[in-house]
Amino acid sequence: MGVLWKLEPATAAKHRLYQRYLDAWWPILLQTAQSTGYTRPRVTLLDAFAGPGRYQDGEPGSPVIILDRLLHHDALDRMQLSPQRVHLVFIEKDRARYEHLMAELHARFGPLGDLPVRVEVRRGEAGLDSLPLLTELGAWGHPILGIFDSWGSVNVPLDVMRRIARNRSSEVITTFGPNWFSRREDLNLDILDTVFGGRTFWTPADEELRSDERWRIWLTTYRDALRRAGFGYQLQFQLVPRTGQPLYLVFGTGSPAGLRAMKDAMWKVDDRDGESFRDPRTRGAEADGQLNFFQMDELCDPELVELVTQRLKTGPAVVETIGEWLLTETARWMPKHALKAARQMRQDGQITVTGAGKLTTKSRISL
Ligand SMILES: C[S@@+](CC[C@H](N)C(=O)[O-])C[C@H]1O[C@@H](n2cnc3c(N)ncnc32)[C@H](O)[C@@H]1O
Structure with a gap:
């Protein structure tokens, strides 16, 4: 592959997805908190x-995309950008x-030193250089979002993730x-050990030979690794474009707010573009185009019903509890979808509701 390649x-x-997520992430971290008056010194x-x-x-x-979106953000006048405070x-x-990137940034944004944020571009190795660079730039103790976007060579040691996970408000x-x-098979086994935190963690995934199951188990294995690294919440999903091959993404965060923001971003990605987000847990449900909220008023996505069914197979549960499970354990579903699913499943005779009366978030349901 040459210096540039086809998108x-x-x-x-x-x-x-990144644009939508960052549109939410920047103001959450950079605006002064109204309740406490606190302004974060660095992000x-x-x-x-x-x-x-x-x-x-x-x-x-x-x-x-990241720099342009930040410099043209709707909340720009409330985010107090400065090169001391905001580091990219x-x-x-x-x-x-690397040289192309330097030239491209300069051509699009002018001298980087004149920007209202600090932009550091380094030629280096993600696995080796990320932590020292974050130390050099005084990032620790303040929020960090790390994006590790390799192609095939996911080679960033879990220790890097662990250090970021233990840093305040980081993802x-x-x-x-x-x-x-x-x-x-092409990858170095020792590198896999560092990425997944040890051989015992990834060998079960390697033993799965069915091609449509391999991605599920590898992705879940990586999600588990991020959990062990210290991220309290993790999302894993297959991003399926309308055409071409899918991409796989795992997100780790310490906060339920981060989880909600990522899911909101997934929901907002325009259904016109035809992408969808597939949960590794589901097999039967079609990877339909993303439904918007208007459509969701009328329909219940088969994936949602399949997931709630899976949850109920482990025992009866209160609708609200299923909502929390949907938020933390499934790729894209939110707490509010639990009641919607329960209503449809009751109508279709798939569940029973304990006690008489209206089906609410407090109702206990079972298969
Ligand atoms: C998938 S591309 C990145 C695409 C880019 N993030 C985007 O969304 O436009 C991966 C890039 O990582 C570079 N790369 C490969 N191994 C690397 C490593 N160990 N450390 C840093 N960069 C690496 C490759 O040269 C390539 O440019």
Whole structure:
């Protein structure tokens, strides 16, 4: 592959998801909290596999999208940008792509030193250089969002994730390219040990030979690794574009608010673009295009029904509890969807409701 390559539909879909998520993330972290008057002294975004900043047909790469979106944010006048406060850090290993990225940023934004945020672009190795760079830039003790967006070579040690997980209000996004799960044989076993935190953790995934099951078990294995690293909440999903190959994403955060913001971003990604988000837990449900809330008023997605059924197979539960489970354990569903699913499932005779009266979030239901 040359310095630039063609933008794949899954990458474009991933960029839309990042945009939506960052639109929510920046103001949450940069605006002064109204209740306490607290303003965070520093916020750092690390894009550790930055790329050359542009695709073959001119579309922007992640560093350009991230910076452009921040500088043109609707809440710009409330976010108090300054180079001391807001750090954007980009790492790229390949020399030609690193040089391209530098030139691209300069061409689009002018001298980086004149920007209202600090932009650090380094030629380096994500796994080795992320932590020292975050130390050099004084990122620790303040929120960090780490984006680890390699293609096939997911090679960032779990220790890096662990350090970020233990840092206050910090999150990571790790993506796995389309061929990662089938190409795993090419990878170095010792590297896998560092990425997953030990051989015993990943060998069961390696033993799964059915191709449509491999991605599920590998992704779940990585999600478990992020949990062990210290992220209290994790999301894992397959991002399915309308055409082309899917992409896989695992998100780790310490806060339910972060989880909700990522799910909101998934829901907002325009259904016109045809992407959908598939939960590794479901097999039967079709990967339909993302439904918007208007459509959701009328329909209950088969994936939602399948997930609630799975949850109820473990025993009866209160609707509210199922809602919490949907938030923390499933790729895209929110607490409010539990009641909607319960209503439809009762109508279809799939569940029984304990006690008489109206079905509410306090009702206990069973299969
Ligand atoms: C999937 S591309 C990044 C795409 C970019 N984040 C975007 O969304 O536009 C992966 C990039 O990581 C670079 N790379 C590969 N291994 C790396 C490593 N160990 N550390 C940093 N960069 C690396 C590759 O040269 C390539 O440019």
